[in-house]
């Protein structure tokens with residue numbers, strides 16, 4: 001059987017440790033890995049030539065330039081995991097909320113705010129959930145997520161988001177769930193890892209430098225995960241959850257999730273990812 005060639009999108013001037021891990025593990029399992037580096041010049045001819053060699057391409061980066069590279073490769077006819085439209089639709093926190101309502105997946109009460117402060121103040125008053133979580137419809141690493149105790153504080157946070165990022169970028173107000181932060185990683189819908197962060201900090205970010213514990217996927221969570229599988233097109237998926245009154249509640253779904261929750265499983269999760277990508281190629285051929 002011919003070896004599978006998988007493209008790998010990264011965005012580092014010098015290959016990062018994770019990039020090197022992917023290269024090493026791909027070699028171990030008999031996969032050719034072709035690096036597409038968004039930190040290098042976008043040379044159309046070169047990109048097309050390299051793209052031709054790949055049966056599938058994995059984007060390991062959650063940033064806009066890597067996304068632009070992923071979209072370029074899609075234009076050249078490549079199958080990219082994750083599909084770029086997942087970023088605009090599945091990962092959009094407001095659209096996810098709507099899909100959850102439609103499919104009866106428990107989610108925090110959420111409302112999409114206006115872009116003028118007179119309306120925002122009224123909407124927050126009507127929403128009447130304090131403390132209130134404010135978050136942009138998209139963002140990562142908790143960069144655009146914060147919590148306010150009252151309307152005044154909320155206005156300060158929204159102003160800060162708009163100064164730091166794009167002006168008047170849509171923002172959600174969300175019920176605050178006082179909970180540990182739970183993460184489930186799925187590959188092709190199968191659970192490969194669970195991690196709970198028990199810390200005093202309400203906002204869980206990042207995969208490294210924090211302590212995590214594993215937790216069991218119970219029946220109730222399994223049912224939620226099955227529903228999530230149906231509404232998301234994300235193949236390698238990081239699912240953030242919380243617990244409210246002893247019941248699971250979905251916070252968000254992520255493409256390009258961190259592989260780094262446990263040192264002892266880091267290599268294994270990468271190996272499973274590569275093998276799953278390869279299985280998608282053989283499925284395509286049949």
Ligand SMILES: Nc1ncnc2c1ncn2[C@@H]1O[C@H](COP(=O)(O)OP(=O)(O)O)[C@@H](O)[C@H]1O
Nearest residue numbers: 133139140141142143145175176177181203204
């Ligand atoms: N409604 C909420 N109630 C309590 N904590 C929340 C809520 N929403 C988010 N968080 C915390 O903030 C973290 C980051 O929020 P999240 O929606 O996952 O944004 P990001 O895309 O930046 O990761 C979550 O992992 C969780 O710990």
Ligand SMILES: [Mg+2]
Nearest residue numbers: 142240252254
């Ligand atoms: Mg998150």
